[in-house]
Amino acid sequence: xxxxxxxxxxxxxxxxxxxxxxxxxxxxxxxxxxxxxxxxxxxxxxxxxxxxxxxxxxxxxxxxxxxxxxxxxxxxxxxxxxxxxxxxxxxxxxxxxxxxxxxxxxxxxxxxxxxxxxxxxxxxxxxxxxxxxxxxxxxxxxxxxxxxxxxxxxxxxxxxxxxxxxxxxxxxxxxxxxxxxxxxxxxxxxxxxxxxxxxxxxxxxxxxxxxxxxxxxxxxxxxxxxxxxxxxxxxxxxxxxxxxxxxxxxxxxxxxxxxxxxxxxxxxxxxxxxxxxxxxxxxxxxxxxxxxxxxxxxxxxxxxxxxxxxxxxxxxxxxxxxxxxxxxxxxxxxxxxxxxxxxxxxxxxxxxxxxxxxxxxxxxxxxxxxxxxxxxxxxxxxxxxxxxxxxxxxxxxxxxxxxxxxxxxxxxxxxxxxxxxxxxxxxxxxxxxxxxxxxxxxxxxxxxxxxxxxxxxxxxxxxxxxxxxxxxxxxxxxxxxxxxxxxxxxxxxxxxxxxxxxxxxxxxxxxxxxxxxxxxxxxxxxxxxxxxxxxxxxxxxxxxxxxxxxxxxxxxxxxxxxxxxxxxxxxxxxxxxxxxxxxxxxxxxxxxxxxxxxxxxxxxxxxxxxxxxxxxxxxxxxxxxxxxxxxxxxxxxxxxxxxxxxxxxxxxxxxxxxxxxxxxxxxxxxxxxxx
Numbered sequence: 168x169x170x171x172x173x174x175x176x177x178x179x180x181x182x183x184x185x186x187x188x189x190x191x192x193x194x195x196x197x198x199x200x201x202x203x204x205x206x207x208x209x210x211x212x213x214x215x216x217x218x219x220x221x222x223x224x225x226x227x228x229x230x231x232x233x234x235x236x237x238x239x240x241x242x243x244x245x246x247x248x249x250x251x252x253x254x255x256x257x258x259x260x261x262x263x264x265x266x267x268x269x270x271x272x273x274x275x276x277x278x279x280x281x282x283x284x285x286x287x288x289x290x291x292x293x294x295x296x297x298x299x300x301x302x303x304x305x306x307x308x309x310x311x312x313x314x315x316x317x318x319x320x321x322x323x324x325x326x327x328x329x330x331x332x333x334x335x336x337x338x339x340x341x342x343x344x345x346x347x348x349x350x351x352x353x354x355x356x357x358x359x360x361x362x363x364x365x366x367x368x369x370x371x372x373x374x375x376x377x378x379x380x381x382x383x384x385x386x387x388x389x390x391x392x393x394x395x396x397x398x399x400x401x402x403x404x405x406x407x408x409x410x411x412x413x414x415x416x417x418x419x420x421x422x423x424x425x426x427x428x429x430x431x432x433x434x435x436x437x438x439x440x441x442x443x444x445x446x447x448x449x450x451x452x453x454x455x456x457x458x459x460x461x462x463x464x465x466x467x468x469x470x471x472x473x474x475x476x477x478x479x480x481x482x483x484x485x486x487x488x489x490x491x492x493x494x495x496x497x498x499x500x501x502x503x504x505x506x507x508x509x510x511x512x513x514x515x516x517x518x519x520x521x522x523x524x525x526x527x528x529x530x531x532x533x534x535x536x537x538x539x540x541x542x543x544x545x546x547x548x549x550x551x552x553x554x555x556x557x558x559x560x561x562x563x564x565x566x567x568x569x570x571x572x573x574x575x576x577x578x579x580x581x582x583x584x585x586x587x588x589x590x591x592x593x594x595x596x597x598x599x600x601x602x603x604x605x606x607x608x609x610x611x612x613x614x615x616x617x618x619x620x621x622x623x624x625x626x627x628x629x630x631x632x633x634x635x636x637x638x639x640x641x642x643x644x645x646x647x648x649x650x651x652x653x654x655x656x657x658x659x660x661x662x663x664x665x666x667x668x669x670x671x672x673x674x675x676x677x678x679x680x681x682x683x684x685x686x687x688x689x690x691x692x693x694x695x696x697x698x699x700x701x702x703x704x705x706x707x708x709x710x711x712x713x714x715x716x717x718x719x720x721x722x723x724x725x726x727x728x729x730x731x732x733x734x735x736x737x738x739x740x741x742x743x744x745x746x747x748x749x750x751x752x753x754x755x756x757x758x759x760x761x762x763x764x765x766x767x768x769x770x771x772x773x774x775x776x777x778x779x780x781x782x783x784x785x786x787x788x789x790x791x792x793x794x795x796x797x798x799x800x801x802x803x804x805x806x807x808x809x810x811x812x813x814x815x816x817x818x819x820x821x822x823x824x825x826x827x828x829x830x831x832x833x834x835x836x837x838x839x840x841x842x
Contacts, residue, residue, distance in 0.1 A: 190623045191217050192247060194775060195729050198301050206314040209346070210251060211283035213317075214727045216244045217624050217750070219706070222319055223285045223727075232384065232400040236628055238277060238323035242344060243627040245281055256344060258627070263533065264341060265325045266483075266526065273372070274329060274336045278354070278389060279321040280345040284314045286728040291735075298732055313728075318347070322354075322387045323401035329377070332407040337372035350392040359383030377405045428510055431488070432459045432468070436522070436554070438546040444640055445540075445662045451529045453543040455536065457551055458488035460509060460519040471563040472517040473555050477548060478524060479572030480645075481537030482636045488521040495571075517567075522551055538639035541573065541666065545580035549590070552581065556593045565595035573641060575602025582676035597676060599683045601797045606647035606659070608791040609637065612701060612754030612766035614650035615780045619752060619769040620704075623776055647791060648782075655763065655783040657791060686797030693793045697759035701792075706750035733772045757782045757790025 192215050199214065213223055220241035225231050233241070242261070246252050268275040290296040295313040297304050324336065338354060355364045358375045360383070365373055377383070383405050389397045434457045441450035461468045476496075478486060496508040509519045524536030524544050536544065555566060570578035578597060585592045614637055621630035636642060643649060643660040652658040675681065730749060752769040763783040770777045784790050 191625055191771070191776065194771075198729055198732070199303055201302060201304050202296070202313075203305050204250075206312040207250070207284045208314070208316055209282045209284050211245055211249045211281075212314075213244070213248050213283050213285035214729050215248045217706075218244070218727055219626060220244055222283070223317060226320055226397070226399055230398040230400055232402060233321050233323045234402050235323055235325055235327050238279070238321055238325065238401070240627045241321055242279060243625065245279075245283060247625055248283065254346070256341075262631070264339075268337070268339065269326060270526075272331075272335060274334050275325045275342050276336055276338050276354075276356070277323060277325050277342040277344065278338070278351065279319065280343070280347050280349050280391075281319050282316060282347055283319065284316050287313050287315050288728050288731055290728055291732070296728070298735075301729075301732060303728075303732065320389060320397045320399060322385075322389065322399050324385065324403045326403065328404045328406050329383075330407060332378075332405075333374060333376050334405075335372055335374050338367050338369050340370050343369055349394055351389060352392045353390045355388040355390070357386040359385055364388075377407070380404075380406050428460055428463075428492070428507075428513055430461075432461070433457065433488075434459065436547055436551050438543070438550045440546040440549065442540060442543040442546055444543070445665055446640070447532075449530065451532065451534065451543065453536070453539065453547040454525065454527045454529070454534075455544070455547040455551065456488070456523045456525050457554075458521045458523065460492070460513055460521075462516045462518050463513045464516045470518045470520075470555060470559045473520060473559060473563070474512055474517050474567045474569065475520045475522060475548075475551065475555065476569045476571070477522045477574030477578050478537070479570075479574045480641055481524070482535065482639055484523070484525045484535060484537035486523070486537070488523050491521055491523070492519075520551070520555065522548060535635065535639065538636065538641045540640040541576050541580060541644055542669070544577045545584065548577055548581040549585060552585070552592050552594070553590070556591070565593050567596045567598070568592075568594050569598045569600065570602060571600040572602055573645065575599035576604065576645070576670070579604070579675060580670060580673060582679070583673040586676055586678055587673060592676075592678075594676075594679045596680045596682065599681070601684060601686045603645050606663070607645040608647055608794075609642075610701060610754065610756060610766070610792045611648050611650060611657075611782050612756070612780070612792075615767035615778070616702070616704070616752055616754045616769070618650055619767070619778055623769070623778070624750065624771075655781050656785065657782075693789075693795065695756060695793050697756060697762065697790055697793055698764045699756045699793075701754045701756050703753050705752065730772075733775070756792040758784050759789050759793075760784060761786040762790070 195215050199212075204212075220237055222241050222244060225233075225241070243258055246255055246258055249255060265275060287293070287295065290313040291298060293310075294306050295309045295311065297306055325342070336356075336358065343351060351369055353366050353368055355366050357364045360375050360377050362375070364386075365375075367373060381404070383403055385401050385403065387397075387399050387401070389399070391397070436455040436457050438453040441452045443450035459470075462471060476491075478488075478491060492507070492509045498506055498508060500506045512519050524539060524547070526533065526535050526537075528534070552566065552568075568578050568582065570576070579599065579602070582592055582594060582597060584590075617629050617633045617637065620626040621633040637646075637650065640662070643651075643662045644666040646663065647659055648654075648657040649660040649663070651660055750769070750771055751773070753767065755764060755766050757766060758764045761784060763781060765779060766782045767778065767780040782790065
């Protein structure tokens with residue numbers, strides 16, 4: 168009875184604290200608040216974070232394998248576990264530096280050498296710490312400190328995928344993250360290309376040629392100037408960009424081969440009109456990159472029959488024009504053969520111009536063009552349209568403007584703005600392809616799941632997706648139901664309301680022919696069923712997957728003292744908690760007509776950091792997730808990302824379902840008058 172009372176006192180404590188204990192670190196700090204912290208020699212206590220990366224046992228007795236996701240998560244855990252991280256590289260700055268290297272065509276290799284502390288998980292048994300419920304207290308005159316100091320080394324290539332068969336790797340000095348002062352003399356790396364080890368020094372680079380695609384394991388020997396050699400591994404996918412399998416040979420004029428698809432010309436575009444976003448303090452002129460594929464009928468490189476294609480929603484601005492041409496402009500002909508729209512148009516004498524929106528710096532502010540304000544990108548398109556009209560051959564044809572997805576909103580805004588402001592766009596045809604003119608959808612349950620893993624549990628990839636995707640200006644302007652609105656019924660972020668007022672005041676362009684295409688079954692088929700379980704992701708106590716030659720694959724379990732105490736308290740009180748799922752989360756699709764159901768649940772150990780969210784619908788509409796329209800598979804992306812980044816820690820327990828991303832107007836049920 169006493170143990171049961173103790174458990175419910177602990178449960179009541181965390182229930183009362185629920186309003187102030189917003190995340191895992193605050194919860195752990197509350198449990199550890201009475202402990203003497205003087206024994207934390209490094210200023211970093213690993214117990215303050217959920218150990219997704221298993222740093223306390225990584226490379227402990229055997230060489231373990233990291234990856235880009237694992238490395239970033241590991242550093243993020245150390246950063247958040249530090250009581251003061253003023254001397255550490257901020258995670259946002261680290262992300263920007265990584266992005267800069269990758270954009271420069273460099274694959275950076277980062278090495279981490281950190282000391283940190285964690286509580287001995289045998290502290291209670293060894294009479295170093297005593298507990299009262301979930302609170303921990305020091306034992307007087309204990310024989311030793313409960314804090315263990317650990318020295319960790321990690322190494323990884325900081326990208327998920329290498330897209331070049333000839334890849335240039337570099338060991339930048341700023342990417343050697345350490346709090347030890349240890350100096351690296353050399354690093355021996357086998358890049359998994361079959362050529363063996365290569366010795367590098369900090370700041371040095373090397374080109375590696377991969378003859379095959381697939382998962383590659385990199386093998387490291389890190390040699391410190393005043394310490395032992397450290398062995399470790401990491402993995403990376405090699406997937407060179409698809410070769411131009413569907414290229415035409417072009418024509419030959421005066422001995423010169425004319426093949427516009429193989430020899431594009433790139434041109435930076437800066438808007439003349441600046442734009443101040445709803446959540447910005449000053450106006451900024453947008454920027455873009457135009458990639459021009461000249462026609463194949465001659466070699467004069469003069470624009471004659473221009474087709475402008477505007478890229479869509481692209482957080483992180485990762486989609487290059489070449490990738491868009493190779494992957495997104497493929498279609499099947501009548502004989503079911505793969506064809507390339509861009510190549511076909513070039514062969515017919517058209518000039519294909521891709522407008523892509525990149526990341527850039529303006530007035531000290533970082534802009535992610537691929538998910539920036541639709542209005543600012545529209546003004547960049549205005550500038551490109553004006554430039555094309557100036558460069559076009561005198562008797563050249565009028566423009567064709569194609570806007571897939573968000574590109575349809577950008578082009579609609581640009582063309583309508585030009586008409587309202589007496590700016591001739593000289594466009595004969597505008598094609599809007601599956602564009603969210605009435606709004607877009609990401610399941611609200613998925614949004615809350617990302618919030619739970621990113622903001623509450625500290626998963627770096629989830630936090631990045633939340634900030635870079637859901638919280639981006641473009642997503643806030645497009646989503647019909649945004650988690651920051653914190654409502655059950657579909658409600659957008661307030662910036663969407665302002666955007667739609669602005670867009671509706673412009674209307675649609677009228678001085679051209681308009682064609683709209685949408686995705687969908689064509690017969691009213693829904694995507695799945697209302698209220699379906701969409702995704703179930705759970706975390707078991709961290710298992711480090713370790714491969715040992717001659718032994719096989721071992722799963723090495725690790726639990727922090729805090730996790731262990733929770734288990735002991737629950738079991739001692741006779742309360743059943745599924746300790747195989749220390750974190751348990753579910754997301755469900757939205758309900759049908761005039762319905763209400765739970766769309767997210769998350770909990771830690773069954774009773775800590777519990778979160779529940781619901782969604783409701785109106786009497787004349789169904790849930791957005793299952794309505795007719797173009798679909799997407801965010802659930803699969805979330806599950807795959809977690810599976811790749813935290814193998815052995817996170818598991819998803821069902822086949823992820825697809826959902827509707829661009830709902831059609833058919834989601835509204837017409838009212839039938841009685842006769």
